[in-house]
Amino acid sequence: MKVAALSLLVGSAAAFAPAQTGKATTALNAKPFVEGTKALPYGSSPSTLDGSLPGDVGFDPIGFSTAPFASFNNPLYVEGNFMTDLEWLREAELTHGRIAQLAVVGFIWPGLFGTFPGSEEFGGVDAYSELNPFKALTTVPESALYQIVAGMAWVEYRRVTRIKEQGKNRVVGDIGIGYPGAWNPLGFNYTPEEYAEKQLQEIKHCRLAMLGAFGLICQAVNSGTDVVSQLSPAFVFPEYAAKAGYFLPEGI
Structure with missing residues (x-):
């Protein structure tokens, strides 16, 4: 049950949007974050969210999409x-x-x-x-x-x-x-x-x-x-x- 719940949480974190401007870094895999996305106009999301998947709106504040x-x-x-x-x-x-x-x-x-x-x-x-x-x-x-x-x-x-x-x-x-x-x-x-x-x-x-x-x-x-x-x-x-x-x- 715990594994299923974690998988659901991780799966839901894949919803993520195109990168725009301004770069920062994250401790998770040290991949760059970008500032200002559709979902988080005043926040940031990983540059791995390139808009290639349907439904990407830039929401990955924890950085799940940067992990292998x-x-x-x-x-x-x-x-x-x-x-x-x-x-x-x-x-x-x-x-x-x-x-x-x-x-x-x-x-x-x-x-x-x-x-x-x-x-x-x-x-x-x-x-x-x-x-x-x-x-x-x-x-x-x-x-x-x-x-x-x-x-x-x-x-x-x-x-x-x-x-x-x-x-x-x-x-x-x-x-x-x-x-x-x-x-x-x-x-x-x-x-x-x-x-x-x-x-x-x-x-x-x-x-x-x-x-x-x-x-x-x-x-x-x-x-x-x-x-x-x-x-x-x-x-x-x-x-x-x-x-x-x-x-x-x-x-x-």
Whole structure:
């Protein structure tokens, strides 16, 4: 869990913008920082953020993008034939962001649209009726959890395979489904400009979903219920409208 959280934090730090003017230095790898970026007009960001990736807005105050993450303790790393450190961080950011998007949908969907029916022969009729995702882990059949793990393993296998095959020509985020770097089941034929815009949209959604998933996790753990059940009374009973924050500890 700690490793996953650190990876999410590191992945999110890959969002970073073009360099502009004025140079300084950082103690991390002693790579130059540049003054005044889109995200930090009164701060600085590493010169490694050259605007080559979608969504770069100059935010890396700690300097993650200057560290050799691609080669650090990485069994996939091949010197001279591998992604750059910044691309490796973006790979992590996209991976966590895509999972977070699925997680946000999974948190909200059951409360809005209902759950799958159960059966007496397969976990019981109420096996899928729990709306709190964490409580649901103890009520669904184990085989359902194994399916999730198997799906994740397949996606990661595809990722590792593509990383090895593509080497330094790696298309960041590409797992071999649809057009490079994205799922394209409907066969959309984007122009390079449209594709760049879709990449920007995806990374924005990924970042928002990671923040949203974190908030939903905290809410579910603290309140013991799902977000829809918690907030829906505010839309029906006026006396609940001022209590959207009731899940916070008393006195805050």
